[in-house]
Amino acid sequence: MNIKAFTLITMICLSLSLGCGKPAVDLPQEKGLSIQQATAEQVLAAVKNAQGHVVLVNIWATWCPPCVEEFPDIMKLYQKYQDRGLKIIFVSADFENQTESAKAFLKEQGVDFATYQKSGKDMAFINTLDERWSGALPATWVYDASGNQRHFWEGKKDGAHFEKAILDALE
Amino acid sequence: MKKKLTLGILALTFAVGIGFTMGNTVEAGSALDLNAKAPKTEVKMKGVDGAWHTINGVAGEKGTLVLFSCNACPFVKKWESRMSSIGNDYQQKGVGVIMINSNDPSKVTEDGYDEMVARAKAKAFAFPYVVDATSEVARAFGATRTPEVFLFDAKGKLVYHGAIDDNASNANAVEVPYLKNALNALIAGEAIPTAQTKALGCGIKLRSEDS
Numbered sequence: 001m002n003i004k005a006f007t008l009i010t011m012i013c014l015s016l017s018l019g020c021g022k023p024a025v026d027l028p029q030e031k032g033l034s035i036q037q038a039t040a041e042q043v044l045a046a047v048k049n050a051q052g053h054v055v056l057v058n059i060w061a062t063w064c065p066p067c068v069e070e071f072p073d074i075m076k077l078y079q080k081y082q083d084r085g086l087k088i089i090f091v092s093a094d095f096e097n098q099t100e101s102a103k104a105f106l107k108e109q110g111v112d113f114a115t116y117q118k119s120g121k122d123m124a125f126i127n128t129l130d131e132r133w134s135g136a137l138p139a140t141w142v143y144d145a146s147g148n149q150r151h152f153w154e155g156k157k158d159g160a161h162f163e164k165a166i167l168d169a170l171e
Numbered sequence: 172m173k174k175k176l177t178l179g180i181l182a183l184t185f186a187v188g189i190g191f192t193m194g195n196t197v198e199a200g201s202a203l204d205l206n207a208k209a210p211k212t213e214v215k216m217k218g219v220d221g222a223w224h225t226i227n228g229v230a231g232e233k234g235t236l237v238l239f240s241c242n243a244c245p246f247v248k249k250w251e252s253r254m255s256s257i258g259n260d261y262q263q264k265g266v267g268v269i270m271i272n273s274n275d276p277s278k279v280t281e282d283g284y285d286e287m288v289a290r291a292k293a294k295a296f297a298f299p300y301v302v303d304a305t306s307e308v309a310r311a312f313g314a315t316r317t318p319e320v321f322l323f324d325a326k327g328k329l330v331y332h333g334a335i336d337d338n339a340s341n342a343n344a345v346e347v348p349y350l351k352n353a354l355n356a357l358i359a360g361e362a363i364p365t366a367q368t369k370a371l372g373c374g375i376k377l378r379s380e381d382s
Contacts, residue, residue: 125371135316135370135371135372153196156374
């Protein structure tokens, strides 16, 4: 093989492994904390990819006190029910320059899986995710293992509320 | 026949039972519909100027702009200068303007009255910035987040509800100035181009209903 051909093949392999165009969206709960930009379509794709599991989607932000307050309850429930198939998709609504703060918070809370940060225009993001959502934070959806949306609420809830919804979707 | 009826009743009972135990739940905000009249227009709310204001009291000859806002929310901070400028400008053009803070300051200390006074001064609000002391006004409007705006025409009917514009982070990168477009159309007597919009915002920290 001459050098030109080798270089060409190497470049093709590299570009394939790095991905061309839109970045791939990780499946939730891939091991290791990460935070990547995602449109509403990509969040919904992640929900779809997780079919077979109960999925809880939570939109939060570091600067949103109710979001921060309910976060530990969600993580406790994740620890409790992950063996029964619960997956969590956290989507940060922090601004573009706050990604590191969001990541630090996630780490502090013991999140060790892939998470997302909202990308794109607000209105398209809100309506694509759910037209019933007003845009207020926090917001939570619970999907059953067949991918059906079972519960949706805006605003902070206590652990018992989350647990009831998760158990309902698990049954 | 009797057997069929019994089976039917059993099936119905089962279906209803499933519905109760596995019903989907939705708890989303339910704001005023377009064309609805402004509620709670006579509720007196204390302004940062020390005077009491009502929505009716500020109504303009062209219409009335009700802005649900606060001090603490980062989205408000991003949009605050634009809200101040729009409020001040359109108040001069015949639109009454009132900014309402419905947050419970015991939950968000930055939303206390003194802090509101300081903020209004710093941002040069030329319109009333008032305290919704029981959060009843936000509840009646179905407002869920800050900032969230409701624009009423001269007859008091809702003609626009939603966001300030389509870019909280960067005023220079706004593609559609929703609220300004609605205000200009209202003043010109034209149809509102986009009557309902949405943006992310901080959930309003309502006071408890027995407060």
